[in-house]
Amino acid sequence: MTRHTLGSHPFLLGFEELDRLVERTAKSGEGYPPYNIEQVGDGAYRITLAVAGFAEEDLAITLEDRQLLVRGRQAETSDDRVFLHRGIAARQFSRSFVLADGVEVTGAGLEHGLLNISLERKSPQRVVQTIEIGKA
Template identity: 55%
Template sequence: MSRITPFSSPLLLGFDAVEKTLERLAKNGDSYPPYNIERFRGTEGSAERLRITLAVAGFCDADLEVFTEENQLIVRGRQTDDTEREYLHRGIAARQFQRTFVLADGMRVAGAELKNGLLAIDLDRPEPERLVRKINISVKD
């Protein structure tokens, strides 16, 4: 029995990667760290911008890593246990995380800033050039 998906249409060519990405996102259920995504609408002639803000209290810049790999923005946080401290109660765990965001074609990471326990990552998407290309038809009789 074959599986029918929204991308099974013969008119949608080359969307296999999109389908796999959607399946991977559906499986990702981790909610740590919490995050916001804001949209800043561009004014006339300027591009739309997005800002992803992650709550990373307790992490310093050396504990965080932000990078892109293919069409994904990956944010990793790694904390190590401080063995020099003696805790009477430990309610704040040193934990690790990896949060992945899939970027649309043309999205660029403009920068990242850590302030007051919030990591803000700015993204923009420049207006794409409209590309029209005429395809020559060869005649073979």
């Protein structure tokens, strides 16, 4: 049986990368840290990650080839604290989001243990192009 995917449909030319993007995002299914994605306006979005215990210097946000990557790594503390119960996670994490064409990161802020990343979709200019018919 032949496996048909969205990117291999004959009417969708040039969308082969879509299958790779879906596969790549499906692999980042770990549940830590929890996050929200909300639409905050027309073409404006906000990703909020719960990063309690992380300081700004413990976090890194990078954008490469439409993949937004948020990493967290807390510095090891060498104090003599003895925990009777440790329920606040202090592990490193990596969370990725694939952004659509035209979506740009407009800012990020850390407040009350929540990392907010603001995104905005820029409207593409619509171009009508006439194609001349010539000899092949």
